[in-house]
Amino acid sequence: MRVFLASIPLEAAKIVIIGGGEPALAKLRLFLNTPAEVMWFAPDGAPPKIETPLTAPEPVLRAPEADELAGARLVFMALDDADELVRLGHLARAAGAQVNVVDKPHLSDFQTPALIDRDEVVIGVATGGSAPILARDIRTAIEGVLPAGLANVARLARELRDTVKASVPDFMARRRFWEKAFRGPAATLAAEGRTAEARREMLRLLNVAAPEQGVVHIVGAGPGDPELLTLKALRVLQDADVIIHDRLVPEPVLERARRDAKRLYVGKARGEHSVPQDQIEALMVAEARAGHRVVRLKGGDPFVFGRGGEELDAMRAAGVPVFVVPGVTAALACAASAGIPLTHRDHAQAVTFVTAQAKPGGVEADWTRLAGPNHTLAIYMGSDRAEETAVRLIAAGRSPSTPVAIVENGSRPDERVLTGRLEGLGALVSGAELTGPALLFVGETAAFSAAQLDVRAEVAA
Structure with a gap:
């Protein structure tokens, strides 16, 4: 946030306008229907009566004196004389006022936002003075959806x-x-x-009116791009009292939530569980039983390698009302962002989402089935076991020359795509020095990634 919009009460406030041209009149019109005391000075001459608002105060045809600025909360100036603007600015600030010089942000303490005025409800759109026309266009768009009453x-x-x-x-x-x-x-x-x-x-x-029963929403945050949140996820986020979120939920997504919602971070990384799963579930239950609307916000989709099923069972066992809001899972978003079709009529008649991290003591993946031809693999949590995964797939029959792609931070501004062959997957991952969440794609369709196509174009050239 580069600018902060403050709400300034206008009851008993003193507003001073300095200038007689249209820019000064525009500021004057802002305050004529407010409870503020408005004083108008026009040292550069008053406008014709036909251009002056009927309810405007009589303009004083000189610059204000220091005592006339005393007690002013806001002072707006629209004059051509640069030296006079500086002099009057010093006087106004000495009187305790905030100063706005029209179209001169460097001389101003604040800028006037584009305002949507509904009397009791006022909405401001600000660009810090850098793009007032853009702010005005946004204001017009918002005005179109607000009821007049x-x-x-x-x-x-x-x-x-x-x-x-x-x-x-x-x-x-x-x-x-x-x-x-x-x-x-x-x-x-x-x-x-x-x-x-x-x-x-x-x-x-x-x-x-009475205290309501709490509820839990298990919500998929998508891959990280806030514009990939579903409409339902956005609505639930904006209604939440408590947000329990994991490591894969970036700040731009959290910024879409209600500002005063309590945020609880329970992020996990491999070998680093800041809050064990059973404690997360107990926290969800406790917050719901306190009457809160709880959002358990998980990266991607909660039911695709997100342990959402476990949390759903825990809420049902505790008798807590629970709902699931699916999200765009990482495999879909990363593949689309990188230009990798998960299926293709010529190259892939099947796609499998698989995790490289089996549950300790659990059943290993069926590598023979996963190594089948015309088959795309989207491998979650596979970076740490990339070399082992490649060896197992090749041993099960997949060609060492099968295209592969790594998509790190898929759909985000810092997305990175690396491509290669299955036999070199381990080296590709280790050389990439990955720091963000990454998916591995194995199959002929990985050759369709934008990065791979760029390499092929360079070779052809």
């Missing part, structure tokens, strides 16, 4: 806020009440101006 909803909420707080002392129950109020008939009635009916509906909800 949104202010009525917020106004009714303000009127009832103290009543709700006194009636529902439990914080979580109060949050649930407001969610139902803002997402149900009460908000619709208020937005339509049917205030009395909306108030009755909110009071009805208030009479039945």
Whole structure:
């Protein structure tokens, strides 16, 4: 975040506008329908009456004196005289004001965002002064989906806020009440101006407000690109009270969650389990029983080498309501991002997702079946056993010259794709010095990766 948008109360605030041209008028219009005290100075001359807003204060046709800036919260300046801008800026700051100089970010303490004004609800879009037209276009897009009566909803909420707080002392129950109020008939009635009916509906909800039973959502975060989150995953994330996430969930995905949700990191790496699986499941149960909406956020898809099935069983055994939200699994996302078709009419009539890390004491993979022709292997957690995997596949009948690809950090900005042959898979992995999550692909379709095609193009040239 390069800029921070602060919400500044305008009751009893003093706003000073300096300038008489259209840029100053634009700032003036922002504050005419607010409770702020607005003072207008136009040392460069006042605009014609026909261009001046009817409710604007009478302009003072000179620059303000120091005492006239005293107590000002915000000062906006739109003048051509650079020396005068600097002088007035010093005076305004000495008076304790924040200063904005129109179209001169280097002289400003803040920039004015593109604002969507619904009276009680104000939304700002800021680019730090670097792209005001872009901010304006975004504002227009947002305005198109907001109901005109949104202010009525917020106004009714303000009127009832103290009543709700006194009636529902439990914080979580109060949050649930407001969610139902803002997402149900009460908000619709208020937005339509049917205030009395909306108030009755909110009071009805208030009479039945009570702590709710907690719930767990086991959610697939996808491969790391936040745009590959499903719509359902995004909705559940934004409703969560507690997010229990693993090592493969990157910060850009977590940023899509509700800001005030509690985050608990239970990441695992091979041989490094920061929180054992049984303790993770106990934590999920405890948070749900506390009445929280819990999201167990897992990289990729929770049911593809994600131990989601174990966690689902644990929640059911504990009597906790549980739901599963699938995610885009890494094999699909990494292959697509690298340009590797998992199946192909000429080269692969089957695809198998397999893990190279068998459960300790568990059954080993059937290498003979995995080494079959016209077959793509997507190997999870295979980096540490790449050499052994290649040896076993070749011994089971797969050609040493079979194309392979390694996709590290698939779908992310730092994605890396390396290609080679099965007989050199171990050396390829060790030489890559992998630091991020990586999938190995074995099969003729691995030759379709963008990296491999680039190499072939260079050779042909």
